[in-house]
Amino acid sequence: MNKKIVECFLFVCLLLFLFLSCTNHMQERVVVALNFSKDNKQELEKVLSYYKGQSSKLKAAQFLIANMPYHYTYIGWEIDTLKQLKKRSITEGKISEEVIQRWNYFNFMHLPREYDIHKISSAYLIENIDLAFEVWENRPWSKYYSFEDFCEYILAYRIEDEPLESWRRKYYDRYMPILDSLYQGTDVMEAAQKMADYLKTEGFAHYNDFSLPHLGPLFLLDSRVGYCRENCDIRNACCRHSYFYGFLRDSSKL
Known part of the structure; x- marks a missing residue:
């Protein structure tokens, strides 16, 4: 048999092996997540x-489920209280020293964690996947990026x-028309x-008071306040x- 043909055959076999290995590994991770x-x-x-x-959407669902066991939310009335205090600071211009001293030693990391995989609904995941694909398929620049x-x-x-939170639709409805009006x-x-x-132009109030987890996209949609992180x-x-993939790798560019 021609040497080049043999080399090509072995190369194809290697690619097939790697593909099947990756596929099987993902399936194993999905099984672990389901358990x-x-x-x-x-x-x-x-x-x-x-x-x-x-x-494609099935693979996307498998990707999310396989990675889901690592993700969680901190829960507790303290977080909601402090978020409202931050929100109030937008109109009042500051947070009182009394309030700051009252909560100065609070650490959210001592609160209970609620894992996504124990709570997330099928409707939530399906909406997220469908909307993500809708953006990917409709934006002209998305063709330059891989699955x-x-x-x-x-x-x-x-x-x-x-x-x-079900944030994606709200951000889509609010900012997609704006993007379309700004650039075609x-x-x-x-x-x-x-x-x-x-x-x-929408502004942002930087207040570093209090120890809090990420405030969440729905809170931030109308309350532009928080750390630089927010x-x-x-x-x-x-x-x-909007599928600005390149900027997601380095948000400082924004």
Whole structure:
């Protein structure tokens, strides 16, 4: 047999092996996640069943479920109270020293954690996946990025430890028309810069008081207050609904 033919055959076999290995590894991670989900297993299985026959969306669902065991929300009335105090500071211009001293030693990391995989609903995941794909398929610059990039930077339904919220539709409805009015071209850099400039006009109040987890996209949608972290979180959510993948890797560019 010709040496080149043999080398090509072995190369194809290697690629096939690597593909099957990655596929099997993902399946194993999904199984582990489902076993960890306890009473919520049926909700996750509904998502996998819903996308049966839709290869890309099924893979996206598997990606989210496989990574889900690591993600959680801190819960406690203290967080809601402090968020409202931050919100009030927008209109009052500051937070009183008395309030700051009262909460100065509070540490949210001592609060209970609620894991996504024990609570998340099939409806939530399906909405998130469908809207993420809608953006990916309709933005002209998305064709330059791979499915792996899409899963890693656009598909995710949360940033870190913020509340589990259905935020994507609200950001889509609010900012998609604005982006369309600002830019109709195909250059992702220019489109992202237009949106970044617009977001600056909405303002942001920097208050570093209190120890809090990420405040969450729905809170930030109408309450522009928090750490520098929250300012980045707003831009992150806007990037995800517009598929500004390149800027998600370095939010400082916004």
